[in-house]
Amino acid sequence: MKQNDLFMDSSILYRSTQKFFDKKLQPFQLTYAQLPVLIMVYENEGISMQEIASQGLYDKGTITKNVQKLETLHYLHVVSSNKDKRSKELYTTRKAKEIMSHVYEIRRDWWKQLNAEMTKADIEQFSQYFMHVCEKSKKLMEFSQESVKFYKHQKVNLNMFPNHISTVFYTGGCNFQCKHCPNPDLVFIKQNMVEIPMEYIKSFLTKRKKNIQAICISGGEPCIHDNLSSFLSYGKQLGYKMCIRTNGSYPYTLIDWIEEGLLDYVILDIKQSNTCYSDIIGMEDYDVSNINQTINYLQTSHFPFSYQLALSKEFHNEKRIMEIGKWLQSDVEMRLSSIDLDQEEFNKLSTILKQYLPNLKIQGDIL
Numbered sequence: 400m401k402q403n404d405l406f407m408d409s410s411i412l413y414r415s416t417q418k419f420f421d422k423k424l425q426p427f428q429l430t431y432a433q434l435p436v437l438i439m440v441y442e443n444e445g446i447s448m449q450e451i452a453s454q455g456l457y458d459k460g461t462i463t464k465n466v467q468k469l470e471t472l473h474y475l476h477v478v479s480s481n482k483d484k485r486s487k488e489l490y491t492t493r494k495a496k497e498i499m500s501h502v503y504e505i506r507r508d509w510w511k512q513l514n515a516e517m518t519k520a521d522i523e524q525f526s527q528y529f530m531h532v533c534e535k536s537k538k539l540m541e542f543s544q545e546s547v548k549f550y551k552h553q554k555v556n557l558n559m560f561p562n563h564i565s566t567v568f569y570t571g572g573c574n575f576q577c578k579h580c581p582n583p584d585l586v587f588i589k590q591n592m593v594e595i596p597m598e599y600i601k602s603f604l605t606k607r608k609k610n611i612q613a614i615c616i617s618g619g620e621p622c623i624h625d626n627l628s629s630f631l632s633y634g635k636q637l638g639y640k641m642c643i644r645t646n647g648s649y650p651y652t653l654i655d656w657i658e659e660g661l662l663d664y665v666i667l668d669i670k671q672s673n674t675c676y677s678d679i680i681g682m683e684d685y686d687v688s689n690i691n692q693t694i695n696y697l698q699t700s701h702f703p704f705s706y707q708l709a710l711s712k713e714f715h716n717e718k719r720i721m722e723i724g725k726w727l728q729s730d731v732e733m734r735l736s737s738i739d740l741d742q743e744e745f746n747k748l749s750t751i752l753k754q755y756l757p758n759l760k761i762q763g764d765i766l
């Protein structure tokens with residue numbers, strides 16, 4: 400029997416399908432690239448870009464490009480969701496509805512030509528096999544061991560996500576080197592540090608769904624890991640609320656995750672007053688503009704979040720606390736803890752801060 404090369408065969412199938420559709424879709428100014436998006440929206444009016452990306456395993460850039468093209472051609476229109484203003488809903492236009500029967504006809508025609516010499520049973524068997532292989536490859540791509548590494552796990556935490564029982568996973572690596580970091584082993588990762596097996600994580604999360612409501616990701620700095628998004632998406636699919644504790648220095652990554660609907664809560668660690676951030680984080684001349692961008696986004700979008708600040712003798716005094724208060728002034732919750740202050744000093748500083756951040760909560764460090 401002739402040995403076939405499945406990879407080459409699937410590549411040939413993809414390219415010939417693309418050529419066929421590109422030619423047939425020319426009268427509608429469409430290409431094969433836009434077709435799956437158009438069909439998904441037509442069959443699920445109101446679907447979001449995130450849902451399309453997750454169902455079709457597209458990256459965000461590809462979806463955005465194709466949606467923009469379809470919008471320009473007046474096949475789609477994009478509206479802000481009533482439920483969540485950050486989320487966009489996609490709908491087909493009248494122009495799209497008018498051509499969809501032709502699109503389905505082209506698709507059916509291609510399928511018919513491909514299967515012309517096959518029996519009904521063969522087609523059925525092939526379809527089942529193909530569906531199985533696609534589902535399997537999707538699962539492998541969506542969430543694999545390579546997608547993210549966690550080095551610590553706190554099974555139950557009652558502080559991080561307000562009014563929720565959480566479990567906390569810790570990523571490794573950080574762009575800061577804070578003097579009083581609670582997790583230095585996660586910043587300076589030793590070569591023999593062993594990650595938690597993904598099988599354990601999956602099994603834990605699947606079994607504990609009844610008792611735990613939220614997954615929090617801490618570190619290190621979680622936002623240095625672009626590929627964390629697949630884990631956030633996995634947690635959401637399981638029905639958990641998702642929370643990130645961040646130092647706020649990666650606004651674009653954080654905003655992307657929020658706008659993709661992957662996060663429900665953010666804890667923003669503030670280290671020092673904006674005028675002298677460098678001394679505490681171990682970086683010379685650190686410019687706080689990224690942190691400012693994170694703060695501005697969180698405050699203006701009204702996304703649920705809180706500040707976290709740990710006070711130390713070495714870095715915090717009345718002047719610095721007043722600067723922090725003026726910088727962050729708002730009704731946002733501020734969680735305050737002490738690293739090494741005595742009670743009297745801690746009370747004095749917390750009283751000053753409360754003038755600017757009245758929603759101040761005293762707590763032990765949440766780690």
Ligand code: SF4
Nearest residue numbers: 573575577580619646
């Ligand atoms: S930002 Fe957080 S994890 Fe990173 S060094 Fe500072 S305290 Fe540690």
